[in-house]
Amino acid sequence: MEEIKAAIEAAVPGAGVEIQTNPSVSGQHSLRLAPSHAVEVAAFLRDDPELALDFLSNATGVDWPDKEIAEKVKVTRTVTKTVDGAETPVEETVEETKKRVEPGCLEAVYHLFSVAKGHGSVVIRMKTANRTDQVELPSLTPVWRSAEFQEREIFDLFGIVFKGHPDLRRLLMWDEFKDHPMRRDYVEPDDFEYEPTAHDEVMKRAQEHRAAIAAEARGDLASEAKLIEEGPGA
Amino acid sequence: MTPTGFAQEEKQRPEGWNRPPVIEPENDGDLLEVAMGPHHPSTHGVFRMDVALDGERVIRLKPVFGYLHRNHEKLAEGMSYLGSMPFTDRLDYICPLTNNWAYAIAVEKLTGQEVPERAQYLRVILAELTRVQNHASAIGFLIQEMGASGTPLMYAFKARENILDLFESLTGARMMVNYMRFGGCRVDATPAWLAATRKVVDELPQFVEEFENLLTGNEILMARTQGVGILPAELAINAGVTGPMLRAAGVNYDIRKVDKYGVYDRFKFRIPLGERSDVYDRFMIRFLEIKESLAILDQALKQIPGGPVMDSKAKLRGFRPKPGEAYGRIEAPKGELGFYLISDGGPNPYRYRIRPPSLINLTILEDMCLGQNVADVVLIFGSVDIVLGEVDR
Numbered sequence: 001m002e003e004i005k006a007a008i009e010a011a012v013p014g015a016g017v018e019i020q021t022n023p024s025v026s027g028q029h030s031l032r033l034a035p036s037h038a039v040e041v042a043a044f045l046r047d048d049p050e051l052a053l054d055f056l057s058n059a060t061g062v063d064w065p066d067k068e069i070a071e072k073v074k075v076t077r078t079v080t081k082t083v084d085g086a087e088t089p090v091e092e093t094v095e096e097t098k099k100r101v102e103p104g105c106l107e108a109v110y111h112l113f114s115v116a117k118g119h120g121s122v123v124i125r126m127k128t129a130n131r132t133d134q135v136e137l138p139s140l141t142p143v144w145r146s147a148e149f150q151e152r153e154i155f156d157l158f159g160i161v162f163k164g165h166p167d168l169r170r171l172l173m174w175d176e177f178k179d180h181p182m183r184r185d186y187v188e189p190d191d192f193e194y195e196p197t198a199h200d201e202v203m204k205r206a207q208e209h210r211a212a213i214a215a216e217a218r219g220d221l222a223s224e225a226k227l228i229e230e231g232p233g234a
Numbered sequence: 235m236t237p238t239g240f241a242q243e244e245k246q247r248p249e250g251w252n253r254p255p256v257i258e259p260e261n262d263g264d265l266l267e268v269a270m271g272p273h274h275p276s277t278h279g280v281f282r283m284d285v286a287l288d289g290e291r292v293i294r295l296k297p298v299f300g301y302l303h304r305n306h307e308k309l310a311e312g313m314s315y316l317g318s319m320p321f322t323d324r325l326d327y328i329c330p331l332t333n334n335w336a337y338a339i340a341v342e343k344l345t346g347q348e349v350p351e352r353a354q355y356l357r358v359i360l361a362e363l364t365r366v367q368n369h370a371s372a373i374g375f376l377i378q379e380m381g382a383s384g385t386p387l388m389y390a391f392k393a394r395e396n397i398l399d400l401f402e403s404l405t406g407a408r409m410m411v412n413y414m415r416f417g418g419c420r421v422d423a424t425p426a427w428l429a430a431t432r433k434v435v436d437e438l439p440q441f442v443e444e445f446e447n448l449l450t451g452n453e454i455l456m457a458r459t460q461g462v463g464i465l466p467a468e469l470a471i472n473a474g475v476t477g478p479m480l481r482a483a484g485v486n487y488d489i490r491k492v493d494k495y496g497v498y499d500r501f502k503f504r505i506p507l508g509e510r511s512d513v514y515d516r517f518m519i520r521f522l523e524i525k526e527s528l529a530i531l532d533q534a535l536k537q538i539p540g541g542p543v544m545d546s547k548a549k550l551r552g553f554r555p556k557p558g559e560a561y562g563r564i565e566a567p568k569g570e571l572g573f574y575l576i577s578d579g580g581p582n583p584y585r586y587r588i589r590p591p592s593l594i595n596l597t598i599l600e601d602m603c604l605g606q607n608v609a610d611v612v613l614i615f616g617s618v619d620i621v622l623g624e625v626d627r
Contacts, residue, residue: 022558022559023556023557023558024344024555024556024557024558024559024560024577025343025344025345025346025556025558026343026344026346026558026559026560026561028343028559028560028561054471054472055471055474055487056474057474057476057563057570057572057589058561058572058574058587058589060574060585060587060589062576062585109574111561111572111574111589115471115485115487118487118492121561123561144472144473144474145469145472145473145474145597145598146472146473146474146475146594146597147474148473148597149593149594149596149597150594157305157307166253170300171299171300172299172300172303172305172626172627173300173303174300181305181308182305182307182308186308198269198282198284
């Protein structure tokens with residue numbers, strides 16, 4: 001891990017790579033990339049003859065919502081107390097619960113392997129600035145084509161917008177769907193919207209056609225009735 | 235979904251070596267836009283390809299997914315680790331046992347769980363039986379799509395049925411097996427089951443030979459498949475294609491050899507490789523892989539030791555892995571099947587992600603189909619070998 005980090009920093013100056021350790025027994029540590037240099041770093045990882053990480057296996061998103069952390073903090077303050085009839089300031093230590101909100105983010109995780117060398121996995125990850133309006137990350141599809149559908153899926157289910165993706169549309173949900181179902185705070189709508197299909201246009205035309213035929217038939221009937229009423233000679 | 239996104243895409247199709255090429259129509263006039271699917275017989279499920287045709291040539295092709303989407307990943311985040319195990323059967327429902335194994339491997343990596351020797355051998359036996367029946371039916375479906383309606387597919391299904399009988403007698407179900415556990419397997423195989431497996435495995439080479447003689451020399455098959463749907467090796471690696479598709483392109487990458495998970499390092503087997511990376515190669519690779527699987531089965535049935543099939547210390551329910559993450563993968567019959575799990579220390583996975591080989595192998599479907607006849611799209615699509623339960627999850 002350290003070696004890869006050093007190699008990246010030598011190749012891409014100012015890359016801003018950090019190692020994120022994984023406390024799990026699996027021991028799969030990862031590299032956190034700064035989104036500003038991510039595409040250069042990714043291209044380096046792919047093209048470097050030593051690393052040769054030519055195979056992007058898995059790309060996925062993770063949602064980290066805003067976290068409210070309650071901490072118990074010991075606070076020392078001066079309180080005025082009445083001691084022996086005279087008011088004197090006394091120092092006192094009180095335990096207070098402080099709440100702070102750790103801002104959430106969306107994260108994209110990529111698992112890289114090397115087909116040429118047979119090693120792996122190298123995990124790289126990027127974070128967005130927040131979960132609401134700054135959800136852009138650079139797309140790695142120009143480097144590894146296998147990210148194409150997977151980044152579309154992340155965009156669909158998590159709402160990360162990948163800059164530079166050639167065809168960023170929803171993958172699994174329909175285009176008119178508004179929310180991002182894999183987010184932790186997603187609430188299912190009471191009634192799912194009607195899903196338009198490719199056949200709507202055809203069905204509409206068929207309906208119009210049927211209506212026209214019916215109107216024509218009605219017109220024929222009316223003129224026939226008129227004929228009968230008025231008689232053939234009229 | 236709008237009928238086709240072609241008009242919008244035409245404007246913003248970027249340049250780059252890993253993009254599908256732009257093909258110019260030869261004839262004057264408008265392109266014919268056809269929606270193949272969602273109920274096209276060749277898709278074996280609900281999947282749509284929006285195809286733009288110039289005469290019979292495919293000019294553009296857009297796959298449309300999501301008809302079978304049930305957000306399995308979200309469901310799994312709301313239940314315990316063990317609770318997702320039966321759901322993995324329903325991903326690629328042709329090969330439920332390899333799905334079980336991939337998930338079990340990911341959780342075992344997350345918790346550091348050991349697996350007893352006998353369970354490892356059972357897993358290998360079941361995975362290789364799964365591979366045999368998957369490849370046989372994949373070949374059957376491919377020939378079916380070529381117009382040989384019924385006969386080859388029923389040949390494959392006859393062999394598959396014998397294997398499914400084995401699954402049923404061991405696990406209680408033909409397809410929804412729910413068999414593997416973190417730290418072993420649910421029930422032990424009886425000596426009678428092993429004897430029955432031995433009998434099936436001994437009979438399989440005869441089936442393979444018969445099936446091969448029936449098909450490989452067929453002139454129509456050769457005319458339809460050779461030189462069709464070529465996928466360059468470089469693009470295949472870059473696009474994350476795995477499994478028989480990748481090896482048909484001549485790339486020697488098999489996770490059984492690379493990761494040596496389970497006890498695969500104890501068996502002697504070869505990795506068949508293709509040369510031309512066309513539909514015929516993908517078809518032949520599956521035959522050769524069946525033969526290698528039979529070799530592994532033969533060795534595994536000879537070597538299988540006694541002992542428990544479950545680690546006695548393994549906790550099935552209510553365990554809480556340490557916070558952290560793990561990615562476990564296996565060589566499923568369709569390609570690399572991986573599970574990515576993040577634990578926050580709770581009884582449920584915080585994040586549960588499946589790396590579906592079926593979906594990612596479709597990334598290059600457009601590249602392979604461009605410039606081909608529309609009738610060949612069905613063949614090329616069949617040679618990818620997907621299951622929609624895994625594509626849409």
